[in-house]
Amino acid sequence: xxxxxxxxxxxxxxxxxxxxxxxxxxxxxxxxxxxxxxxxxxxxxxxxxxxxxxxxxxxxxxxxxxxxxxxxxxxxxxxxxxxxxxxxxxxxxxxxxxxxxxxxxxxxxxxxxxxxxxxxxxxxxxxxxxxxxxxxxxxxxxxxxxxxxxxxxxxxxxxxxxxxxxxxxxxxxxxxxxxxxxxxxxxxxxxxxxxxxxxxxxxxxxxxxxxxxxxxxxxxxxxxxxx
Amino acid sequence: xxxxxxxxxxxxxxxxxxxxxxxxxxxxxxxxxxxxxxxxxxxxxxxxxxxxxxxxxxxxxxxxxxxxxxxxxxxxxxxxxxxxxxxxxxxxxxxxxxxxxxxxxxxxxxxxxxxxxxxxxxxxxxxxxxxxxxxxxxxxxxxxxxxxxxxxxxxxxxxxxxxxxxxxxxxxxxxxxxxxxxxxxxxxxxxxxxxxxxxxxxxxxxxxxxxxxxxxxxxxxxxxxxxxxx
Numbered sequence: 217x218x219x220x221x222x223x224x225x226x227x228x229x230x231x232x233x234x235x236x237x238x239x240x241x242x243x244x245x246x247x248x249x250x251x252x253x254x255x256x257x258x259x260x261x262x263x264x265x266x267x268x269x270x271x272x273x274x275x276x277x278x279x280x281x282x283x284x285x286x287x288x289x290x291x292x293x294x295x296x297x298x299x300x301x302x303x304x305x306x307x308x309x310x311x312x313x314x315x316x317x318x319x320x321x322x323x324x325x326x327x328x329x330x331x332x333x334x335x336x337x338x339x340x341x342x343x344x345x346x347x348x349x350x351x352x353x354x355x356x357x358x359x360x361x362x363x364x365x366x367x368x369x370x371x372x373x374x375x376x377x378x379x380x381x382x383x384x385x386x387x388x389x390x391x392x393x394x395x396x397x398x399x400x401x402x403x404x405x406x407x408x409x410x411x412x413x414x415x416x417x418x419x420x421x422x423x424x425x426x427x428x429x430x431x432x433x434x435x436x437x438x439x440x441x442x443x
Numbered sequence: 444x445x446x447x448x449x450x451x452x453x454x455x456x457x458x459x460x461x462x463x464x465x466x467x468x469x470x471x472x473x474x475x476x477x478x479x480x481x482x483x484x485x486x487x488x489x490x491x492x493x494x495x496x497x498x499x500x501x502x503x504x505x506x507x508x509x510x511x512x513x514x515x516x517x518x519x520x521x522x523x524x525x526x527x528x529x530x531x532x533x534x535x536x537x538x539x540x541x542x543x544x545x546x547x548x549x550x551x552x553x554x555x556x557x558x559x560x561x562x563x564x565x566x567x568x569x570x571x572x573x574x575x576x577x578x579x580x581x582x583x584x585x586x587x588x589x590x591x592x593x594x595x596x597x598x599x600x601x602x603x604x605x606x607x608x609x610x611x612x613x614x615x616x617x618x619x620x621x622x623x624x625x626x627x628x629x630x631x632x633x634x635x636x637x638x639x640x641x642x643x644x645x646x647x648x649x650x651x652x653x654x655x656x657x658x659x660x661x662x663x664x665x666x667x668x669x670x671x672x673x
Binding site: 264265266282284285286287289290291293294295303304336347350351360 | 566569570572573574575576577578579583587590591593
């Protein structure tokens with residue numbers, strides 16, 4: 217589904233992403249892990265098309281499939297949570313369909329008590345749940361999420377992980393997400409990619425990679441996270 | 444104090460010339476602010492929300508310079524354009540309210556564009572990253588940018604209006620301060636002060652402040668706390 221060929225991205229003279237080749241298949245859930253500055257966000261943004269690689273190419277070869285991207289710091293629009301959700305609904309949806317989609321996603325992410333609150337005045341964790349709800353309100357085939365639960369509390373993290381697992385299963389969605397939590401990678405991902413200095417240090421099944429890293433840096437990283 | 448009392452009596456005496464001056468002032472200021480906003484806000488939104496493009500930095504520098512354009516220079520430019528031998532002389536607009544509006548637009552449009560680009564530029568990158576990630580259409584993104592920046596945009600409009608209503612150099616040059624035609628409050632205050640007719644000047648000054656206050660007060664309702672637009 218996603219083919220990455222020889223992409224390089226520079227910040228000044230420093231190469232911050234350098235990936236010779238990477239393919240992500242349909243229905244795969246890929247977790248990008250790595251330290252700060254390892255290139256997770258930049259890679260996601262290149263795949264999402266919000267920034268361009270300086271070299272190389274990203275191809276999404278499934279016809280009619282577009283990437284939907286949730287940035288690390290999501291923006292809560294200055295209107296009620298309900299209207300934040302209405303804003304992203306397609307115009308050709310009937311009133312009943314819209315109502316059902318809103319009610320389902322509010323329930324899924326436990327946003328019902330916040331429905332009338334102003335989106336720009338929510339806490340960090342609440343904003344992340346609302347931002348995810350805006351994405352999950354209609355079926356999507358390709359989701360790119362940048363640390364979707366980094367500001368959430370334990371309950372919020374559970375809600376987000378459960379919602380993502382359910383959504384991807386139901387809609388056969390391909391998911392690429394950056395996370396700092398190996399536990400989250402274990403819970404959600406079918407493949408984990410460990411990035412170091414913008415390059416792929418290791419890649420494999422979550423259980424294997426997180427519990428038995430092969431590279432020295434991978435071992436150091438996992439020790440730090442006490443997996 | 445005596446002059447102030449006389450000024451008040453003049454305000455409430457429904458003096459024909461006074462009300463004509465107020466009418467011309469409002470017509471000129473509101474027209475030039477409206478035209479400047481219609482042209483300036485879309486350009487400001489575009490500049491503030493667009494990524495870096497070739498020449499953007501230079502364009503912003505030129506804009507910031509034009510924001511401080513001396514009114515007499517703007518007036519002189521419009522005067523030369525509209526004068527009998529000027530390129531737009533055939534329009535016969537010199538010494539009319541329309542000429543004053545044109546001169547004010549030359550002054551206010553850069554202010555509206557520059558301020559608008561600055562306020563939009565503060566949250567546009569984050570908002571647009573979120574909106575692009577949601578694949579929202581261009582119209583929705585523009586609507587969201589305007590909603591998010593509603594309060595500072597009202598301030599931009601008020602700044603433009605403030606510049607228009609208080610301006611004297613350009614309007615006296617291209618308007619000519621003609622009684623019952625192009626005389627506005629600022630040019631009338633200058634004239635009456637020079638003539639030693641302080642009561643009339645104070646009355647005009649008092650009214651000028653009152654008009655600015657009423658318009659600012661009305662705008663504060665627009666700024667309000669209503670967040671729901673959908």
